[in-house]
Every structure is written in C-alpha cells, then in structure tokens.
Amino acid sequence: MMSAAITTRPPTAPVPHAPAAGGTRRRSRLRTRLELALLLTPALVLFTGFVLVPIGVAVVYSLYSWNGFGPLTDFVGLQNYVDAFSGDVFQGAIGHNLLIATLSIIVQLPLSIGLALLLNRKLRGRTFLRMVVFAPYVLSEAVTAVIWLLMLQPGGFVDEILRGVGLGGFVRLWLADPSIVLYTLFVVITWKYIGFGVILLLAGLQGVPPELREAAALDGASAWQTTRHVVIPLLGPTIRIWIFLSVIGSLQLFDLVWIMTLGGPANASTTMATYLVDHGFKRYEFGFGSAVAVILFIICFVFALLYQRFALRRDTQGALTGVR
Amino acid sequence: MRSKKPLALFAAAALALAGCGGGGDASTEGPVTLTWWHNRTTEPMKSKWQQIADDFHKTHPNTSFTVEPLQNEQFQTKVPLALQGNTPPDLFQQWGGGALADQMKSGKIADITQASSGWIGPLGKYADGWKVGGKQFGVPYQMHAVGFWYRKDLFATAGITSPPTTLDELNAAVAKLKTAGIVPIALGGKDRWPDAFYFGYFAVRQCSVDALKKAVEKTELTDPCFTKAGENLKAFLDTKPFQDGFVGTPAQQGAGSSAGLLANAKAAMELQGDWEPDVMRALTEDKDLDSKLGWFPFPSVPGGQGDPTVLLGGGDGFSCTTRAAKACGEFLEHLVGDEVQKILAETGSGLPVRESAVASLKTETHKQISEAMNKASHLQFYFDTAFPTNVGQALNDAIANFFAGQGGPDTIVQSVSKAAAGNK
Numbered sequence: 001m002m003s004a005a006i007t008t009r010p011p012t013a014p015v016p017h018a019p020a021a022g023g024t025r026r027r028s029r030l031r032t033r034l035e036l037a038l039l040l041t042p043a044l045v046l047f048t049g050f051v052l053v054p055i056g057v058a059v060v061y062s063l064y065s066w067n068g069f070g071p072l073t074d075f076v077g078l079q080n081y082v083d084a085f086s087g088d089v090f091q092g093a094i095g096h097n098l099l100i101a102t103l104s105i106i107v108q109l110p111l112s113i114g115l116a117l118l119l120n121r122k123l124r125g126r127t128f129l130r131m132v133v134f135a136p137y138v139l140s141e142a143v144t145a146v147i148w149l150l151m152l153q154p155g156g157f158v159d160e161i162l163r164g165v166g167l168g169g170f171v172r173l174w175l176a177d178p179s180i181v182l183y184t185l186f187v188v189i190t191w192k193y194i195g196f197g198v199i200l201l202l203a204g205l206q207g208v209p210p211e212l213r214e215a216a217a218l219d220g221a222s223a224w225q226t227t228r229h230v231v232i233p234l235l236g237p238t239i240r241i242w243i244f245l246s247v248i249g250s251l252q253l254f255d256l257v258w259i260m261t262l263g264g265p266a267n268a269s270t271t272m273a274t275y276l277v278d279h280g281f282k283r284y285e286f287g288f289g290s291a292v293a294v295i296l297f298i299i300c301f302v303f304a305l306l307y308q309r310f311a312l313r314r315d316t317q318g319a320l321t322g323v324r
Numbered sequence: 325m326r327s328k329k330p331l332a333l334f335a336a337a338a339l340a341l342a343g344c345g346g347g348g349d350a351s352t353e354g355p356v357t358l359t360w361w362h363n364r365t366t367e368p369m370k371s372k373w374q375q376i377a378d379d380f381h382k383t384h385p386n387t388s389f390t391v392e393p394l395q396n397e398q399f400q401t402k403v404p405l406a407l408q409g410n411t412p413p414d415l416f417q418q419w420g421g422g423a424l425a426d427q428m429k430s431g432k433i434a435d436i437t438q439a440s441s442g443w444i445g446p447l448g449k450y451a452d453g454w455k456v457g458g459k460q461f462g463v464p465y466q467m468h469a470v471g472f473w474y475r476k477d478l479f480a481t482a483g484i485t486s487p488p489t490t491l492d493e494l495n496a497a498v499a500k501l502k503t504a505g506i507v508p509i510a511l512g513g514k515d516r517w518p519d520a521f522y523f524g525y526f527a528v529r530q531c532s533v534d535a536l537k538k539a540v541e542k543t544e545l546t547d548p549c550f551t552k553a554g555e556n557l558k559a560f561l562d563t564k565p566f567q568d569g570f571v572g573t574p575a576q577q578g579a580g581s582s583a584g585l586l587a588n589a590k591a592a593m594e595l596q597g598d599w600e601p602d603v604m605r606a607l608t609e610d611k612d613l614d615s616k617l618g619w620f621p622f623p624s625v626p627g628g629q630g631d632p633t634v635l636l637g638g639g640d641g642f643s644c645t646t647r648a649a650k651a652c653g654e655f656l657e658h659l660v661g662d663e664v665q666k667i668l669a670e671t672g673s674g675l676p677v678r679e680s681a682v683a684s685l686k687t688e689t690h691k692q693i694s695e696a697m698n699k700a701s702h703l704q705f706y707f708d709t710a711f712p713t714n715v716g717q718a719l720n721d722a723i724a725n726f727f728a729g730q731g732g733p734d735t736i737v738q739s740v741s742k743a744a745a746g747n748k
Contacts, residue, residue, distance in 0.1 A: 153580030175572030
C-alpha cells in the first residue's frame with residue numbers, strides 16, 4: 001500500500017536550471033523508496049499474513065455451516081449472522097460488554113483520576129503506594145482470575161473479611177447469583193486495571209506545568225478550582241486515550257470471565273468473546289464462530305474509527321492522520 | 325441442516341483408503357516415525373507413555389515415535405486444524421463418540437476394523453464407543469466411570485450405615501447429613517459438565533438400554549423417559565442437596581472446589597469420575613484420604629426402566645490417521661495388551677480395558693469400580709461425548725442452565741433436537 005502511494009505521487013516538476021540538483025533529487029527519491037521498502041516490507045508482510053488475511057478468511061468461513069473438518073461445502077450466506085443476532089444469549093453478551101464498558105468509564109475513570117491526583121502529591125511512602133496500586137496490573141489475567149475465583153467462593157477469603165469487619169450482611173453468592181455475577185467481575189476487572197489508568201494519568205500529570213497551578217493560585221483559585229479548570233483539562237488527551245483502551249478492552253473481555261465463570265451461571269456473564277469460544281471451538285461450529293468473530297471485529301473497528309475521528313482527532317493530529 | 329450425506333461419502337472414501345492400507349500397502353512397510361499426540365502432560369503417565377514408545381521401538385525397530393503431550397483443551401483446536409492440513413499426527417488422543425464421528429468428515433481417520441479383528445475381542449463393550457457405523461476407528465486404552473464418591477467418616481457421623489442403593493435411600497442420606505450440619509453433596513456447577521452427570525444418570529436409570537442406544541443413534545431425546553428423567557432430576561434438586569452457590573463452584577481448582585470440599589471433609593459426597601481421588605489428593609493435606617473414601621454406583625430410581633448396573637462413563641483412546649495406519653495399528657494392539665494394561669493400571673489414572681489388569685489397580689475403590697464396569701450390561705457414554713460435539717455442548721449448556729434455575733426438563737430434551745437441526 002505504501003509503495004503504491006509513493007508511485008502515484010505526482011512526478012517531480014522538471015527543474016531546468018539545475019540539472020545536477022535534479023540528479024541528486026532523483027537519487028534521493030530512489031533512496032527514500034529503498035528505505036521505505038526495506039523498513040516497511042517485513043511489517044507489511046507480517047501484518048498482511050497474520051492480520052488481514054485471517055480476517056478475510058474468517059469472513060469466508062462465516063458464510064458457511066462448517067464444523068472444521070472437510071471442505072467448505074454448505075454455503076449458508078448470512079444465516080450465521082442472523083442466528084447470532086437473533087439468539088438471546090448473544091444479545092445478552094453484547095449487553096454485558098456494553099455494561100462493562102459503561103461502568104468502566106463512569107466508575108474506573110473518576111477513581112483513576114482521584115488516585116492519580118493523590119499519588120502525584122508529595123506524601124510519605126508515595127513510591128510504595130504507587131507500586132501497590134500498580135501491582136495487580138502486572139499479574140497475568142489468568143492468575144488474577146484463579147486467585148479471585150478462590151477468594152470469592154462462599155465462605156472464602158472475601159466473605160471472611162466482610163464478616164470480620166462486621167459487614168457480614170453484605171455477603172452474597174458473588175459468582176453464583178446471576179444478578180450479581182457481572183458486577184463481581186467488574187470489581188475484579190477494576191482491581192486489576194486501575195493501576196494502568198493511574199500510571200497513565202500520573203504520566204499525564206507530569207505534563208501539567210507547575211507555573212499554571214501557581215498562576216491559578218495567585219489568581220485566587222481554590223485547590224478544587226485549580227484541579228477542575230486547569231489540571232483536568234490538561235489531562236484531556238490522556239483521559240481520551242484511556243477511554244479508548246478501556247472500551248476496546250471491555251469489548252474484548254475474555255480471560256477473566258472464562259476462568260472465573262465460563263460465562264455462567266445461566267449465561268449471566270457471557271461476553272461476546274466467551275460466546276465466540278464457546279460456540280466456535282467447544283461446539284466445533286467454526287463457521288458460526290467465525291461469524292461471531294467478524295461481528296466482534298466490526299464492532300471494535302467501527303468504535304475505533306468513530307472514536308479516532310471524533311474524540312482523538314486533536315490528540316493524534318500529525319501522528320495518525322497525516323500532515324495536511 | 326446437518327447433512328448426513330457428506331459424512332457417508334467421506335466415510336466411504338476413508339474406507340477405500342484404509343482398505344488399501346490393510347492390503348499390505350508398500351508405503352507402510354518401511355521404517356516409519358509415528359507422531360503421537362497424547363493428553364498426559366503430567367507424571368507419572370507422561371514418562372510411562374515415553375517409556376512404552378521406547379520399548380515398542382526396541383521390539384519393532386522399524387517404528388519410531390515423536391511423542392507430543394498436549395493439554396486436553398488443545399485437542400479441541402489442534403485436531404481439527406491438523407486434520408484439515410496435510411500432516412496430521414499419526415496417532416492421537418481420541419475420546420470417541422460424536423467427536424470421532426465429526427472427525428471422520430476429514431477422511432483422514434484410519435479404519436482399523438480389519439487390522440484389529442484379531443485382538444479387539446477381549447475389549448468387548450469397551451471398544452463400542454470408538455466405532456462409527458459399525459466400523460472401528462480407534463480403541464480405548466483406559467475407561468472411566470462416574471459414580472458417587474463419599475466420605476465414610478462423615479457418613480458415620482450422620483449415622484448412615486450403608487451406602488444408598490435406591491433414590492429414596494439417597495434422599496434419606498441427604499436428609500440425615502443435613503440434620504448433622506454436613507453439606508450432603510458437593511457439585512462443581514461452574515464447569516457445567518458435572519451437572520451433566522446428574523441428568524445423564526437420571527436418564528440412564530429411567531430409560532431402558534434400548535431407548536438409550538436409540539437416542540444416541542438418532543441424536544434425539546424424544547423418548548418420554550428422558551422428560552421423566554428431567555422431572556426426577558428436578559425433584560432431586562428441590563431437596564437442595566448441594567453446597568451454597570454450587571453454580572459458581574469450580575470442579576477441580578483449589579480447596580473451595582467441589583473436589584476440594586470433599587477432600588477436606590466439607591461435604592460428604594460427590595458424583596464424579598474414577599479420577600476423583602487423584603484430583604482430591606492435590607487439594608488436601610490429608611495423607612490418609614484413600615482410607616476415608618468409598619464409592620457407590622448411582623442409585624436406582626423407583627419406576628425406572630433402566631438397568632441399575634449400567635454405568636455412565638467414557639474412556640481415553642487413540643485413533644490412527646491413514647498415512648501410517650499399519651504401524652499405528654500394531655502399536656494400538658500393544659497398548660491394549662496385558663503387559664501395557666498392567667503398567668497403566670498401576671498408575672491408577674484410569675480403569676483397564678482388560679479384565680486381567682484389574683488386579684494391578686492400587687486402590688480397592690478402583691477395583692470396585694472396575695468390577696462394576698465389567699458386570700455392567702451396558703456402558704452409557706457421557707451424552708455430551710456420545711452426541712456430535714455441537715449437540716453435546718448444547719445439551720450440557722441446557723442442563724447447566726437448568727441447575728441455575730433456567731428452563732425445565734422440556735428445554736433439556738429440546739436442546740438436543742434443536743442443536744441437531746442446526747439451530748444455535
């Protein structure tokens with residue numbers, strides 16, 4: 001794609017008065033092309049082979065009823081897509097993903113900002129506290145899931161802690177009650193990923209010039225006003241990129257749910273990705289599974305494009321959108 | 325939607341191919357290296373398999389092995405891919421039943437009916453699950469059976485003198501255990517498949533062997549006995565025999581799992597496979613666990629037409645692919661022979677397919693299960709394995725939902741016909 005873009009560039013206008021310079025330019029153009037070819041080819045080959053082609057192949061599979069064995073013969077058109085969207089389990093799964101995404105933004109974001117502001121202040125044991133907040137993020141998702149699965153069993157660690165501090169009345173069947181399980185998972189997700197948001201925002205806070213705070217203070221702004229009107233607006237780009245990562249992560253949520261609940265009980269915590277694995281691999285319905293994968297891909301892709309276009313435009317100008 | 329025609333076609337093609345191999349195909353005469361995918365990634369079985377392969381190579385210098393242990397979950401994805409490709413493994417873990425029938429569509433599974441005719445006899449009913457359309461496409465090397473594991477100490481505490489043999493006795497035992505403040509039965513509902521054991525056994529006890537065989541053959545549970553089994557299950561669930569929050573309990577992970585509850589005396593019974601003691605040993609400090617454990621088969625159900633000796637179970641086997649079917653077949657013969665069967669029985673990782681090896685089992689409970697299995701008039705494959713994979717999983721999901729309070733006996737029965745018809 002890149003080499004095509006280069007060849008379609010309008011030919012350099014002839015420079016009649018400087019033939020020598022024209023030669024240099026031609027040589028340097030050749031060099032640029034060589035450099036581009038050299039640097040881009042490996043990445044392009046890998047990207048094409050491992051991303052674009054599989055997506056294309058998945059689209060083809062999704063049009064067949066196919067259990068993974070033998071040739072593709074049973075063409076069903078868009079039936080797999082119709083089946084997916086008309087099934088209440090998959091509808092539920094989309095709803096669960098959206099709920100997790102929404103909760104992430106309205107719960108995790110303020111929490112991350114608060115923690116980041118706190119940890120940005122000079123306080124005793126700051127490095128230690130930062131480490132504590134960040135530690136869960138370093139754990140693998142599978143390890144996190146197994147630890148919490150064990151702690152959340154009835155009469156397990158979490159229940160004992162609650163009873164120990166006199167909150168025994170709040171004890172629930174965390175993973176077994178269909179009306180609670182998704183929120184339980186959300187708490188675990190928050191525990192795991194809050195550190196990432198905090199680190200990102202702490203980095204963003206380093207970019208807030210101290211002079212601006214001082215100026216605001218001199219103008220008589222309270223601490224709250226300084227934070228609200230100076231610091232948070234300057235954190236905008238960081239917040240926007242965090243929302244982007246968080247929503248994409250929520251849409252693709254898999255490992256944690258798969259290990260902790262397998263999407264149960266009674267599909268109360270199924271996500272699009274667990275549904276995909278359940279139906280694609282466990283049931284040997286690779287055609288249908290591919291259709292679900294394509295749906296998941298399209299949802300993420302459309303969100304990514306729209307978000308880039310409308311929310312991230314200013315932040316990424318020049319980097320992703322090209323110089324105009 | 326699910327067309328049976330291509331299957332027949334591919335099966336015929338496979339037969340034709342295998343027919344050539346059986347007739348002394350030149351390509352299988354020379355030295356071959358068999359790629360062997362098995363599922364024993366942990367000791368002692370991992371090195372036992374390697375040892376068995378090495379020993380076989382010594383007596384059959386023309387046959388060598390590349391042994392690749394894989395996790396169970398990997399087989400789900402790797403086998404379909406490998407059978408699509410041109411270099412599938414020559415010998416791979418095979419659970420039989422519907423998954424095997426699915427794999428037949430690749431046309432790469434070797435028909436060993438002729439090759440095995442001289443030695444498969446003593447396996448008897450155990451080999452049936454690895455047949456498709458009356459032809460042998462694999463053999464089991466170990467069997468598994470499900471039954472109730474119970475703690476003798478907790479039964480004594482609750483004043484239960486002998487293991488229940490009828491459903492009424494089981495219900496009475498559950499009531500006694502509750503009175504004594506003991507969780508009667510542990511269940512790993514999160515993982516879904518333990519739920520399916522209950523529906524499976526209520527069906528096995530309610531339905532005649534003929535009805536069971538017909539159901540598997542036709543991929544449907546339309547016989548009224550299956551609905552009745554669902555109703556019996558519902559009545560049983562209504563006695564609330566399980567621990568709190570059982571739908572969120574894992575089956576085998578950690579002390580809070582169903583196996584862990586039983587291992588640590590937090591529950592008195594669990595309906596599980598013969599592998600259960602192995603799982604439990606890893607989850608408790610109790611070194612004397614085996615002496616506290618007892619086993620009894622699923623009790624008979626009043627009014628049921630099922631034979632109470634029938635066991636629900638399955639097995640571990642291997643299938644050969646067509647490339648080196650001759651050498652592979654010879655190796656299978658070796659695996660089900662007395663010598664290897666005794667080695668396998670000593671590990672306690674499953675039940676032998678040869679009666680002669682039963683004496684080599686280490687624990688009394690395993691001998692007891694093995695004997696029950698030999699006496700059983702029929703061995704009913706786990707329904708999720710007996711049915712084609714998509715149907716089996718749909719059934720398990722419907723059963724798990726039922727345990728979580730969603731749906732009823734009719735939804736369980738219908739889930740099979742729906743999935744068989746291609747509905748999602």
